[in-house]
Amino acid sequence: MTTTFLFACSKLESTAKEVQKSRRTKDYYEVVPIEEAVGRVSACDHFSPISTPEFDTSAMDGYAICSESTRLASAEHPTFFCVKGTIAAGDDSVTLPSRHTRDGPEPSFEIMTGGRFPQGELGEVFDACVKVEDTIRIAAKEPGLGTCIAISKPIPRYANRRFAGEDIQKGDLVMKKGVTIRTSHIMPLASVGIETTQSHIRDVNGVYLTAASKDAGADATFGGSIPDEVDALVQTIKDRLGSSAVDVMITSGGVSVGKFDHVRQALETLGATIVFHGVAVRPGHPVLFALLSSAWGEVAFFGLPGNPGAAAACFKFLTVPYISHLLGQEPEKPVLARLENLQLGSSSRKSIMDAPNRGLNCDRFRPGVLQMTGGEGLTVHEAAGVLGPSKMAPFVQANCWIHIKANEAIETGQMVYCYPMNDSLVS
The missing domain is CATH 2.40.340.10 (MoeA, C-terminal, domain IV)
Incomplete structure (x- = not known):
């Protein structure tokens, strides 16, 4: 007897569910690194074990300040801040006694993108981040004060501040059971703790870019994290260029204007040709593209932004088209x-x-x-x-x-x- 298509589909679905129930789950799945999971099917629901960001962090490179102190700031009467130190992404929390107990310029901290906002002993003191380009560095007039900055306009409360837990909440479903894993899943999975770096910053971009490069047809290898130092970056790039033939090299982070943004300097030290640095795109405007020489020929270098969403956008719309051209493929049509x-x-x-x-x-x-x-x-x-x-x-x-x-x-x-x-x- 011939059955209908709808009945057959219904029967197939119900049978598959019954077979699934009868199986012991542990016999039918394996644990793999997330960069190798693209194209596989998730065997269980994945819930976030944390909220992200875990702490209030800076959205860009700049200085952590008390915004109220800039309320009357102007070009004629700027507000001065004394820089008490530098906070990089991954640094432990910094606490400074309340500004009300100190004389002289207000305290501030140089803070990098992803850096944890400092605290005052009497509660929240540093509530905003002023961009580097909105400040002027000056020498302190009084001995012992070190570097100072001048701000010539009011800075809004909470400017350039990411609030703890405003992205993913603890317990949120990040990926459902039965979903075919895509490269776009890699970033949220990594951001909630799949992998960590030595500095306790979760490496979202490394695993994502490795998986996405493979998805684009490249034979990609994750090279690990590099310290925020020019010499370390120069040496790492030289080692990669000398160890094997590569067509493309990709880094993320270090291409903006912050204290630890050394990619361009490292490339210029190596004699690279900077093709462009900065593109009119949002997100991802600091993206850099250069050409390096190696024993096997020219190597394309993409310096992608450190923010995961910006790195993903620049990879999709700049790096992938380049890889496609290398492979002789037509560009993707929207x-x-x-x-x-x-x-x-x-x-x-x-x-x-x-x-x-x-x-x-x-x-x-x-x-x-x-x-x-x-x-x-x-x-x-x-x-x-x-x-x-x-x-x-x-x-x-x-x-x-x-x-x-x-x-x-x-x-x-x-x-x-x-x-x-x-x-x-x-x-």
């Missing part, structure tokens, strides 16, 4: 989808950073969710979560990148270009 929303994230701390048309002079890339909606064809909405180059929550559900071209304002309902993150168009 699909058109109707934009359903302009709600960038879901934070109680809304700011101009969330404005949908911010950065009109830049090409903008946003993680999105493509869906087939009835007779309307493909629609897309931005992935849920607080958007930002450091945020991982949107990548939990994202299955595409939305590309908004420079000088193009966007509105709900218009058609936008989308690039799927995996082989299928919809999740």
Whole structure:
């Protein structure tokens, strides 16, 4: 007797579930490193063991200050701060006695992207980060004060500050059982503790870029972390160039203007040709591309930003096309989808950073969710979560990148270009 297609599909599904129940789970899965898991099926639900960020951290390189002290700052009457030290990403918490107990310039700390905000003994003192380019370094007039900075405009409260737990919450479902693992899953998984570096900063980018490079058709190897020192970076690049034939070398971090951003200096020391450094894209504007000489020929060097979302965007839209050209492949063509929303994230701390048309002079890339909606064809909405180059929550559900071209304002309902993150168009 011939059965219907619908009945057969239903029977196959129910039979598969019964077979699944009858199996002992431990006999039918294996544990693999996440960079080797792309294309496999998750054997269980993965919940975040922590909230991210774990602490209040800086969103960029700058100086941790008390914003209230800059309330009356102007070009004619700047506010002065004494720099008490430097805080790098991964450093332990720094506590300074309350500013109200000290005379002279206000205290501040030079702070790197991802650095943990310092505390005052009487509560929160350092509530904002002022960008390096918004300060002027000056020599202190009084002996023993060291370096000082001048700020000539008011700095908003919580400026450039990432709040603890605003990205992924402890207990959030990061990846469901039965999901085919995509490269976009690697970043949120790594960010909640799959791998850690010696400095106790979770290495999100290393494992992601390794997996994504393999996904792009490259034979990729993760080279590990490098200390934030010029000499160490120069030596590591020389060792990699001399040990084997490589076509492309990728680093993440160290391409901006912070104290530990040494990539360009290291490349120039090695005689590299800097093709470009800085691109009008958001996220990822500090991205760098250079050419290095080796015994096997020229090697392309991509210096990607350190923020995971920015690194992912630059890799997708700059590094992958380069790899495709090397392989003789046609560039990926986008699909058109109707934009359903302009709600960038879901934070109680809304700011101009969330404005949908911010950065009109830049090409903008946003993680999105493509869906087939009835007779309307493909629609897309931005992935849920607080958007930002450091945020991982949107990548939990994202299955595409939305590309908004420079000088193009966007509105709900218009058609936008989308690039799927995996082989299928919809999740």
